[in-house]
Amino acid sequence: MNDAAILPADWPAPQNVCAFTTLRHGAGASLPPFDTFNLGLRSGDDVQTVARNRVELIERFALPSAPRWLHQVHGTTVVAEPGFDEPEADAAITRTPGTVLAILTADCMPVVFAADDGSEVGAAHAGWRGLAGGVLEATVAAMQTPSADIVAWLGPAAGPQAYEIGQEVLDAFVAHDPRAASAFAATRPGHWRIDLYALARQRLADAGVGRVFGGDLCTITDPQRFFSHRRDQRTGRMATLAWLRPLQ
Template identity: 65%
Template sequence: MLPAAWPLPDHVCGSRVHGFTTLRRGAGLSKPPFDSFNMGLRSGDDEDAVLQNRTQLMDIAQLPSSPHWLQQVHGAGVVRLDGDVFPSEPEADAAVTSTPGVVLAILTADCLPVLFAAKDGSEVGATHAGWRGLAAGVLEATVAEMRTPADQLVAWLGPAAGPQKYEIGVEVYDAFVAQDWSAGRAFTSTRPNHWNVDLYSLARRRLEKAGLRAHDIHGGALCTITDPQSFYSHRRDQRTGRMASLVWIAPH
């Protein structure tokens, strides 16, 4: 497991808020090319293997409840999961909760996972932010859905396609620069009408505009494409599994 590296106060980080991203190997039953700890049911892997992987995840991480998975559509939809009755795999790309014991989960394999926590440990969130979701405002929508003021949130940017290897075309470039010309700083030209894009830079920019303080945004140094031992990467392998990023507030 790759723990969320956010410097929450000791009484919050140590006992209340927990967050991490799963790694590709170290557990699991999935066979190549999904080997071995694939969390994605819609990735083409054997369903029974994935379900057993998810059961192993609950045991290894000692989760307080089954994770709440989403039907991710690369949009900006956010669902609040509070109380005792929840929809089954709602169509959304982010979730938030203030209910202890509710485990939020998103799946990625190059897209950017972003975990949120209130500094007082009272609320958490999880967002799936690929380039389409980032451009659509999924991070801003997540912050807006949370009851905690933005300047009282911390965020962790988990493993994603890195700026040295994630090459994109005009469609992606225009989706950001047409909204904000200064977002062009996150793009490095590689050849005509192609750029390497820094998803981490774009995410930080948007989170700061949403009200988070720069020093409360952490992570953003890992590349899924260049580390096949640790991470799944759709861009690198096409047919591959998914990591899960989870966050929850420990039950009282």
């Protein structure tokens, strides 16, 4: 899928698995500071404009159904076969062709999962809180596919050269696993740069998912393509979508 408004997932998923992240420009009608393809209803943007952007998303990319949006709370709840009621959760899985999973981000890391046989997909919202809490492990555990038969893609997130955090974040990860310290670089007293991608790979490997792709972009330092809450405070949200086409 080649379109200026999206970043396709670059991973060796089965042919019936579709996944991409929307970009800031190339579609949509939101005005600054939400310009232009803002898909987040809770971002402070005009609700009707966001609704139109969501309709454009469905039509422009010929989605098989309206996305199943979540009410994301930086937790670890995983919903199986989500409906349109926007459940409070930060990850979802489906084995139903045509069900479009959706994750909203603007620095947090979207992670997409696919079964090797094309029978199942998952999508997770992993900011530092969700990542530390185990949302990726919870998503893998909720899938029916053995972890060794799952491939994952890490979508655009705050990168390790620009994302600075405080003591409580370092403590949260190191308390779970001392090896996590390798993903932090000291900057000034009580502050570190954090590599969300490295932490995700570490967590996924421990969960049995060894094939992980993506993880080389930075939302903070690329304002032309990505929304970033850390950079701009008031900003829009990108959507990462994943679904199954019917197997031929």
